[in-house]
Structure formats: C-alpha cells, structure tokens
Amino acid sequence: MTFSRGRMSGSGVGFVYDNNQDILTIRDHAVVSVKADDKGAGALDIAAGGLEFRRPQKILNFTSGLRGRRERETIEADAGVAHLTEDENHLEALELRGQSKITTPGAAAGGLQELSGATSI
Numbered sequence: 001m002t003f004s005r006g007r008m009s010g011s012g013v014g015f016v017y018d019n020n021q022d023i024l025t026i027r028d029h030a031v032v033s034v035k036a037d038d039k040g041a042g043a044l045d046i047a048a049g050g051l052e053f054r055r056p057q058k059i060l061n062f063t064s065g066l067r068g069r070r071e072r073e074t075i076e077a078d079a080g081v082a083h084l085t086e087d088e089n090h091l092e093a094l095e096l097r098g099q100s101k102i103t104t105p106g107a108a109a110g111g112l113q114e115l116s117g118a119t120s121i
Contacts, residue, residue, distance in 0.1 A: 001013075001014075001015045001026070003024065005088060006087075006088060006089050007034050007035040007036075007037065007042075007089050008032065008033070008034050008035075008088065008089075009032075009033050009035075010026070010030065010031055010032040010033065010051070011026075011029075011030075011031050012026030012027070012028060012029050012030040012031065012050075012051060013026075013027065013028040013029045014026070014027035014028055015027065021054075021056070022054075022055040022056055023052060023053065023054050023055070024051075024052070024053040024055075025050070025051070025052050025053075026050060026051040026052075026053075027050055028049065028050060029047075029049075030047065030048045030049070030050055030051035030062065031045070031046070031047045032044075032045070032046045032047075032051065032060065032082075033045045033046075034091060037089075037090070042090055042091065043070065043071065044068060044069070044070045044091060045068060045069045045070075046062060046066060046067070046068040046069075046075075046080075046082070047066075047067050047068075048062035048063060048064060048065060048066045048067070048079075048080075049063055049064020049065050050062070050063040050064050051063070055088075058083065058084040058085070058086065058088060059081055059082065059083055059084065060081070060082040060084070061079075061080075061081055062077075062079055062080045062081070062082070063079050064079070065077075065078060065079075066078070066079060066080045066096070068080075068094075072104050072105065072106065072107075073102055073103070073104050074102070074103045074104075074105070075094070075096070075100075075101075075102050076100065076101045076102075077096035077097055077098055077099065077100040077101070078097055078098025078099050078100070079096075079097040079098055080094060080095055080096050080097055080100075081094070081095040081097070082094050082095075083095075096119070097119055098118065098119060098120075099116075099118050100116060100117055100118065100119070101114065101115070101116040102114070102115045102116075103115075
C-alpha cells in the first residue's frame with residue numbers, strides 16, 4: 001500500500017486503517033519519506049519493520065528497527081516516535097528508543113561524528 005499527504009509519502013506491506021480513531025497501521029516494510037521544504041531543508045527518509053500513524057496525536061510510531069537518513073546523518077534505533085507539527089508538514093522531534101545511533105560520515109573537525117546510547121522501550 002502507499003499513502004501521501006503534503007510533503008510526506010510512504011509505503012508498506014499489509015495495513016489496517018481505523019477510521020473511527022484515524023490510525024493507519026503498516027504491518028511490514030514501512031517506508032516514510034518527507035520531501036525538503038521550499039528552502040531545501042527538512043528532507044528525511046525512514047524505513048522500519050512497522051509503523052503506526054496516529055493522526056489525531058500527530059505521531060508516527062516506528063517499530064521493529066528504524067533506519068533513517070537526513071541530510072548527511074544516518075539514524076538507527078530499535079524503535080522510534082516521530083512528532084509532526086500541527087499541519088503535518090514538518091518533523092518537530094524524533095525520539096529514538098532502545099539501542100540507538102546517529103552517525104555523520106565526513107563530519108568536520110569538532111562536529112558530531114557519532115552518538116549512541118540505549119534506552120528502555
């Protein structure tokens with residue numbers, strides 16, 4: 001299945017849509033892409049084992065491993081939660097859960113090269 005809304009699009013295998021609660025669940029091979037804004041910023045691609053898009057709360061729950069790419073950063077985690085702005089056009093925050101790592105290949109001296117940690121899920 002595929003979906004799109006504004007700058008965000010996605011796909012996956014197997015889905016359930018709860019019309020009463022406005023929740024889309026992608027069961028496997030979830031991929032979400034956010035296109036860059038008019039200024040060329042904010043592009044993001046995330047792949048995960050599964051996804052739950054809770055539109056009323058403006059959150060995307062990524063499950064079963066998360067791998068993302070943003071500008072020059074690579075983001076990896078066991079799971080994650082993306083918080084969208086009210087208009088759903090921008091990512092406000094990305095919470096990484098479990099074993100997590102952000103790497104920036106070719107970072108300038110003194111810049112973020114790698115950041116890792118672990119949280120309980």
